[in-house]
Amino acid sequence: MSRYAILARIRAANPNPQSPPHEAKPAPASLASTGADAVLRFRTAAxxxxxxxxxxxxxxxxxxxxxxxxxxxxxxxxxIRLNDPALIGLPWSDANLTITRGAAEPHDMLALSSAVSAVAETGSLLLASGPDNPSSLAFLPETHLVTIARSTIVGTFEEAFALLRTRYDNSLPRAVNIISGASRTGDIGGRIVQGAHGPRQLFVFIT
Incomplete structure (x- = not known):
């Protein structure tokens, strides 16, 4: 018996062949937050x-x-390695800092990324990959600096991905990296070690 015949018999035996439409459940009201409350909860979790x-x-x-x-x-x-045009034009020389454009290189010690959103419930940052924000900035340097707009800090991941879809015209970028702190692992001798697979330190600047 062919595969199609088997599937046809299964469908015919199903008393309710039409599955009910799936409806996305909203996040619990206790987790959803906006404005100053979301910023405070994000800071506390981070x-x-x-x-x-x-x-x-x-x-x-x-x-x-x-x-x-x-x-x-x-x-x-x-x-500081970065590639976001909105950041390149800032007054770096006034702070006695220099910047280098492009994707991160293995020898870079500092990199600056722009987050598209942040989630208060876990203290996580969402970084969308792209020419202005190469993923290597978040993983190669010893120290990772991230800037996040206050207005894009939300309570839940559901809200954060809704922001992403709005920004990317109901689509998503090639990759979204979710970062919830510096790199750490317990694989080495059963001890927590930072920086084994990425940055040792993470600094977040809320604008």
Whole structure:
């Protein structure tokens, strides 16, 4: 008996061949949040994972905020790798910082990405891959810097992916990297080790 004949017999024996339409269930109201509440919950969840979160009032303040944050963490202000045109035009020289354009290289120590959204319930960042935001920026350098617009911090992943679909005309980019802290693993001697598979440190700047 052919495959099609078998499937036809199964369909004929099914008393309810038409499955009811699937309806997406909304996220629990206790998780959904917007505005200042979402920002606060995101900060709390991210900091619990060892992420440093910095609030700034305007994107133009980002270079100086990065310089101060790196200094406070005793990190060298090496050239910062980035490729987002919106970030390239910021006043980096005023903060005595230099930038390098393009995808990250193995020797890069610092990289700056732009997140398209952030999720308060887990303290996670969503980074969409593309020419302006190569995925290598999030994985190769020792220290990863991420900027996120306050208005794109939402309560749940459902809300975050709704933002993504709106931004990408009801589609999605080739890859969406979800980052919830610095790289860490327990595979090495049963001890938690940071930086084994990616950045040792993650700094988030909310604009």
């Amino acid at each position: 900091e619990a994972k060892g992420v440093t979160v910095v609030d700034i009032d305007h994107p133009a303040e980002l270079p100086l905020a990065i310089a101060r944050t790196l200094s406070a963490a005793n990190l060298r202000a090496d050239a």
